[in-house]
Amino acid sequence: MSSRTAAETAADAEEIGVDESFDRYARMVRRAIDVPVALVSLVEDHRQLFVGAQGLDEKLMELRQTPLSHSFCQYVVADEAPLVTPDARVEERLRTNLAIPDLGVIAYAGFPIRDQQGRVIGSLCAIDDQPRAWDGEELAALEDIAAAVTTEIVQRQQRRAASAGAARDRYLSQRSGLLLALAESLTATRTVVDVAAAVDAVAREHLGALVAGLWIAEDDAVRRAADLPGSEGSPGTLRYVPHLGEQWESARLNGELSADERNPIGRALLENRVLWFPDTDAQNAVYDRLDLSRQVGQARAFVPLTHRGRAFGGMAVIWPERRDLGRDDLATLEALGRYTAQALGRALLVQEQSDALLVLQSALQPHLPESDDLLMAARYRPAAARDQVGGDWYDAVEMSGGVTSLMIGDVVGHDLAAAATMGQVRATLRALAWAIDEAPSALVAKLDRALDDLGVEAMATLTYLRIEPRDGTSERTLLWTNAGHPPPVLVCPEGKVRFLGDSDPDVLLGVDPDAERTDHRVTVPRGSTLLLYTDGLVERRGESLADGLARLADSAARHGRQPVGAFVDGVVGELVGTEQADDLAVLAVRFV
Incomplete structure (x- = not known):
């Protein structure tokens, strides 16, 4: 390849110039391989000019150049070949270069960029201020983007020449x-x-x-x-x-x-x-x-x-x-x-x-108990984003003596860790409910202390309810405690809808294991439907929670006379459809 004169190198820099297009290529490098600094550098006789740059400090971004005493890109031009080093401080050729102490250049990967004659005029490079082992995919991405930069440069030079290569020029523009x-x-x-x-x-x-x-x-x-x-x-x-x-x-x-x-x-x-x-x-x-x-x-x-x-x-x-x-x-x-x-x-x-998370989440959802006087239906729906599977859950446990416990909660997070933590919280509460015949507030307090003692780092909302056995009347007594969870909905036989809980809920699980917790009581007539849900059913971006709860009340009233399974599907379908930003769990109980 013929060498370039000083006039030619200066002409290259003047022709190409600092340009937003080349800054975009530098941004592409930073996004593609996650490096602190990316440059499109043209090397002249006594300096390197950064026609495209991302990640430099403010002063250097304004200057857009350094002397060759601070340049690794000069070796890409001299060798007409890529220069890749995981740690320049141990390279014989590079360790005395002032770019290391003055600019913090430690790891460097640069690929040639060429002009329309095929001469190497600079480098597209990625820079890290820590030692880094560049992998093959990262280097392949750099090589591809360097080729695109070359295409951009050649295109500009060909436009200036306005020669018979117009067809080639159109192709290069298209490919770039x-x-x-x-x-x-x-x-x-x-x-x-x-x-x-x-x-x-x-x-x-x-x-x-x-x-x-x-x-x-x-x-x-x-x-x-x-x-x-x-x-x-x-x-x-x-x-x-x-x-x-x-x-x-x-x-x-x-x-x-x-x-x-x-x-x-x-x-x-x-x-x-x-x-x-x-x-x-x-x-x-x-x-x-x-x-x-x-x-x-x-x-x-x-x-x-x-x-x-x-x-x-x-x-x-x-x-x-x-x-x-x-x-x-x-x-x-x-x-x-x-x-x-x-x-x-x-x-x-x-x-x-995501499939693995869904399998795990599905495996953790329980089978609902079957009863002649309590008809249940539940649904779990993952978020529309496939990897957003998290900590929403429900459970129902039929106890000795005719007591039925209902639980619904939401562990903070949307990943495998949240799903695993959810499993620990659910299993612990289920065991406590089966083994200890106490009020909901006492059981949830024990759960909070147990999670703290066992080192389970969980922050979660929870509603725990206890349906008491029949007392000879057609009504059932419902006891519950609420740890920061959205309020349950009760649809009465005549169609009236009410939210359970007149006061603010207690503090979430995982905040204070010694927090006081409160029990609430309500009498539920036969024919009523109780709906427990997580926040994915009612929360919408740009909308208040009060608006979401109002939509829920309207939907529950419309579907309240349907069989319990159809009731759940109707409410979920109406409020979230097929696309949703958050996962959700829903549990409904019809008192018959």
């Missing part, structure tokens, strides 16, 4: 926008459906595609790419991922495909390469066993989605017109597949963790 848009879109994804929607939107806007979609391997068919096809004779199944708003009928008709050479997505995954057809005739001549009745578009690409040796599935991108595949198109599709596979890996991991 695609990678940036895709990285930003995928950063916000949490589920497989989110990833599918993001890819479809980016392909439409930045590739001019008609539609794009994902087929992912079933959980038991996700294999290492080297192991495809399966040795057991079954190739595994790839399933289409529909998302909100898409209307790709052909994809739905071919929604279940084998992970083998009998279809283009399976073949792309099997051979781990992009499969391209310039039009439908070219594809259909090879794959005539697909359902082609609703086929759309012309040119089509099938991209394998693999990451770290794992085969997650495949992607199809369809264009409305006939197209031939160029080298630049291939590179863009490969980058699209790489980014998408990484996002799928994260989404599937979140899904696996």
